[in-house]
Amino acid sequence: AQSVSQHNHHVILSEAASLELGCNYSYGGTVNLFWYVQYPGQHLQLLLKYFSGDPLVKGIKGFEAEFIKSKFSFNLRKPSVQWSDTAEYFCAVNAVRTGRRALTFGSGTRLQVQP
Amino acid sequence: DTEVTQTPKHLVMGMTNKKSLKCEQHMGHRAMYWYKQKAKKPPELMFVYSYEKLSINESVPSRFSPECPNSSLLNLHLHALQPEDSALYLCASSQPDTGKRSVQYFGPGTRLTVT
Numbered sequence: 001a002q003s004v005s006q007h008n009h010h011v012i013l014s015e016a017a018s019l020e021l022g023c024n025y026s027y028g029g030t031v032n033l034f035w036y037v038q039y040p041g042q043h044l045q046l047l048l049k050y051f052s053g054d055p056l057v058k059g060i061k062g063f064e065a066e067f068i069k070s071k072f073s074f075n076l077r078k079p080s081v082q083w084s085d086t087a088e089y090f091c092a093v094n095a096v097r098t099g100r101r102a103l104t105f106g107s108g109t110r111l112q113v114q115p
Numbered sequence: 116d117t118e119v120t121q122t123p124k125h126l127v128m129g130m131t132n133k134k135s136l137k138c139e140q141h142m143g144h145r146a147m148y149w150y151k152q153k154a155k156k157p158p159e160l161m162f163v164y165s166y167e168k169l170s171i172n173e174s175v176p177s178r179f180s181p182e183c184p185n186s187s188l189l190n191l192h193l194h195a196l197q198p199e200d201s202a203l204y205l206c207a208s209s210q211p212d213t214g215k216r217s218v219q220y221f222g223p224g225t226r227l228t229v230t
Contacts, residue, residue: 032216034218036221042223043205043221043222043223043224044158044205044221045221046218046219046220049218051216090157090158102148102160102163102171103158103160103219104160105157105158105159106157107156107157108155108156108157110155
């Protein structure tokens with residue numbers, strides 16, 4: 001069974017600081033990878049996704065993520081965070097070959113950006 | 116339009132009540148999902164419907180009963196719940212016909228409190 005680890009549970013940054021959130025998954029086969037964001041009081045929104053091809057993917061709001069297959073990682077980055085980026089960030093995986101479309105989520109990282 | 120709607124937004128019910136949660140999407144998606152999210156935790160899969168047929172039941176207690184009356188609607192019938200069932204219930208949908216590249220879109224959730 002696949003699992004997802006997010007090692008940073010709570011991150012506090014000042015505005016304009018750079019962000020990197022770690023995500024590692026355990027599954028030996030082909031995976032689809034996602035980052036979702038949940039702003040306070042709002043629903044889960046897709047930030048970006050990786051299916052195949054260029055391992056560096058760009059998402060909305062200036063976020064990007066890099067898939068490193070050898071490290072089973074899909075870390076999220078943003079060069080300069082804003083106060084409005086305060087939210088919970090979830091990495092999610094779905095294993096392609098199992099045909100199981102359901103997502104397995106990491107435990108989430110709460111990002112707090114201070115003005 | 117990537118909207119998934121859920122009603123009601125909030126629900127308070129007693130342990131002997133029967134209630135239903137509703138989810139609707141008009142994106143032509145043929146896979147729909149129920150997830151349960153406890154406070155400060157990631158979403159956990161409960162059920163998956165594919166082409167209106169139940170394809171995954173993650174060993175959910177029988178006091179939760181899903182129903183997919185048509186391709187746009189997904190219900191979750193609740194009966195004799197326990198206080199520990201209090202959570203945010205999320206609905207999601209995706210298009211399984213895209214093969215391995217489906218993205219799940221989430222609704223805002225129903226915040227359920229069992230008293």
